[in-house]
Amino acid sequence: MTVNGRTHVIVHEARVSLLDLLREQMALPGTKKGCNEGACGACTVLLDGARINACMTLAAACDGRAIVTVEGLASADGTLDAVQRAFIAEDAFQCGYCTPGQIVSAVACIREGHAGSATEIAEWMSGNLCRCAAYPQIVAAVERAAAELGAAGRAVHPSGAVQPATVLSVRAG
Amino acid sequence: MRNFTYGHAASIGDAVSAAAGGAALAAGTTELLNWMRLGIAHPERVVDVSRLPELDGIRAEGGRLVIGALATLGAVGAHALVRERAPVLAEACLRAASPQLRNRATLGGNVLQRTRCPYFRAEAPVPERMPWACNKRVAGSGCSALEGGWDRAALFGWTDACVATQPSDPAVALSALGAEAEIQGPRGVRRIAMNAFHLTQEEAARTAPTSNTAAFGVETQLRSDEIILRYHVPADAASRRSAYLKVRERESYEYAMVSAAACLDATDGRIRQLRLALGSVAQKPMRLTEAEARLRDAPLSEATIRAAIVAALGAARPLPGQAWKTKLVENAAVRAVLTAGGIA
Ligand SMILES: Cc1cc2nc3c(=O)[nH]c(=O)nc-3n(C[C@H](O)[C@H](O)[C@H](O)COP(=O)(O)OP(=O)(O)OC[C@H]3O[C@@H](n4cnc5c(N)ncnc54)[C@H](O)[C@@H]3O)c2cc1C
Ligand code: SF4
Ligand code: FES
Ligand code: FES
Numbered sequence: 001m002t003v004n005g006r007t008h009v010i011v012h013e014a015r016v017s018l019l020d021l022l023r024e025q026m027a028l029p030g031t032k033k034g035c036n037e038g039a040c041g042a043c044t045v046l047l048d049g050a051r052i053n054a055c056m057t058l059a060a061a062c063d064g065r066a067i068v069t070v071e072g073l074a075s076a077d078g079t080l081d082a083v084q085r086a087f088i089a090e091d092a093f094q095c096g097y098c099t100p101g102q103i104v105s106a107v108a109c110i111r112e113g114h115a116g117s118a119t120e121i122a123e124w125m126s127g128n129l130c131r132c133a134a135y136p137q138i139v140a141a142v143e144r145a146a147a148e149l150g151a152a153g154r155a156v157h158p159s160g161a162v163q164p165a166t167v168l169s170v171r172a173g
Numbered sequence: 174m175r176n177f178t179y180g181h182a183a184s185i186g187d188a189v190s191a192a193a194g195g196a197a198l199a200a201g202t203t204e205l206l207n208w209m210r211l212g213i214a215h216p217e218r219v220v221d222v223s224r225l226p227e228l229d230g231i232r233a234e235g236g237r238l239v240i241g242a243l244a245t246l247g248a249v250g251a252h253a254l255v256r257e258r259a260p261v262l263a264e265a266c267l268r269a270a271s272p273q274l275r276n277r278a279t280l281g282g283n284v285l286q287r288t289r290c291p292y293f294r295a296e297a298p299v300p301e302r303m304p305w306a307c308n309k310r311v312a313g314s315g316c317s318a319l320e321g322g323w324d325r326a327a328l329f330g331w332t333d334a335c336v337a338t339q340p341s342d343p344a345v346a347l348s349a350l351g352a353e354a355e356i357q358g359p360r361g362v363r364r365i366a367m368n369a370f371h372l373t374q375e376e377a378a379r380t381a382p383t384s385n386t387a388a389f390g391v392e393t394q395l396r397s398d399e400i401i402l403r404y405h406v407p408a409d410a411a412s413r414r415s416a417y418l419k420v421r422e423r424e425s426y427e428y429a430m431v432s433a434a435a436c437l438d439a440t441d442g443r444i445r446q447l448r449l450a451l452g453s454v455a456q457k458p459m460r461l462t463e464a465e466a467r468l469r470d471a472p473l474s475e476a477t478i479r480a481a482i483v484a485a486l487g488a489a490r491p492l493p494g495q496a497w498k499t500k501l502v503e504n505a506a507v508r509a510v511l512t513a514g515g516i517a
Contacts (some may be wrong), residue, residue, distance in 0.1 A: 056201075
């Protein structure tokens, strides 16, 4: 599978979820484990460009697919993505546990064209629960990033497109 | 979670024989993984059907929509043909779960999801040591929900053995649309009407081969060696003018307390045809066929519609303290019909 633009060959047990694979075998702890049952959204990643819950997806089902995690949003030189910058500008996080999932989800929400109004953002971000009630700031951040990206930005946003760099790693699990 | 072997089915025949041999079929796994983590299912083999092209796609064929079992709730909800010809199904899909889950959750797996009864869903990895009663988890142990207190308990068709409800939103829409599931098993292909696909506890007890006990796990007409290929959805005048109403504790990302799907063909203030189904009130979507018949050629007015629905709900058997639920579902059903008629 391709993760953040790099191709990996991984050997693991059948029962390993995509979330556990990313966190425990690929050293990508940005994707968080909250409920582990599909309810909180902390584990949101992009699979072939579509946002999904990594906890509800078997790693084996992602064979040949492209994954983008929160670590893959910034460019190679460390420049933050527009959504990440907007989250900082609007102070859209508190405990930080659910923030990576919120950011990945927001990227998809904007790309899908579901960031047209505060109500629409609230509905289409509802898969990411935040218990500290940072919702107003999160909505503001999505609005800000959507405005900055505009229609043009939407088209070029990371969609799991494979970058040239290829690393082969084989791990037993 | 116990480990298992995992492989992709190379063909539908492959999937059917794997299922016949006891393998669990996996589509989006948004339900299956939870079962395995909670101790509800312990398959030794998981066979992924998610790459079988025959099961995918959404298309118009004759006067119908044909929707593959692998179509995700997100894809069905966004599809122009579905939104135009069967809006009730698009709405039901978009009101289910979250955007992330809808990108994985398939329409095939959705109708096979099991109850959200908290006694059924609590984690108990060793079934023999379940510290509470739940007949669906341990046959013959009893039913904790019968004592009341679970808001989503059934109003119709339940037995003293189990009061669980089927929580699917899309299944309610498919029932109201008059859709059929096309199914393949070792003996060939057959179709089941979606309003007969699921079984209430009473129906399951009647059809169970031996005792009541055997019926606890039987919730649909689908046999363990069969696979859902696709759904055939009539796109008639009533389907085109349809609405889904979901009543829940919070605005979004929550299962229904009750829901109602209405398909309505009406002209000049008169109902020509109505198909109406209720969700989360039984272990199946409840089609109100008597009310439908009674309202044929009736005026499209709230009073007439409510009278027919109240009569149909007369058979409700709420658990102690849950009489409010009958009223809630009455109001939801009335509102769904009026919404489909463009007057609510
Ligand atoms: C947090 C959360 C919230 C949710 N909220 C809602 C909601 O509000 N409304 C709602 O309706 N649903 C809701 N769901 C349920 C969700 O829609 C279902 O889990 C999903 O649709 C199941 O599809 P799947 O492809 O993931 O099924 P899987 O998990 O892959 O499979 C489920 C079952 O179906 C079987 N199966 C799958 N495809 C086929 C087939 N083609 N033929 C035969 N058998 C098959 C599998 O063998 C398995 O037994 C929610 C789920 C979660 C986790
Ligand atoms: S209602 Fe059914 S699922 Fe719930 S506790 Fe009773 S037997 Fe178990
Ligand atoms: S950890 Fe995946 S949704 Fe909560
Ligand atoms: S950011 Fe974690 S609870 Fe709000």
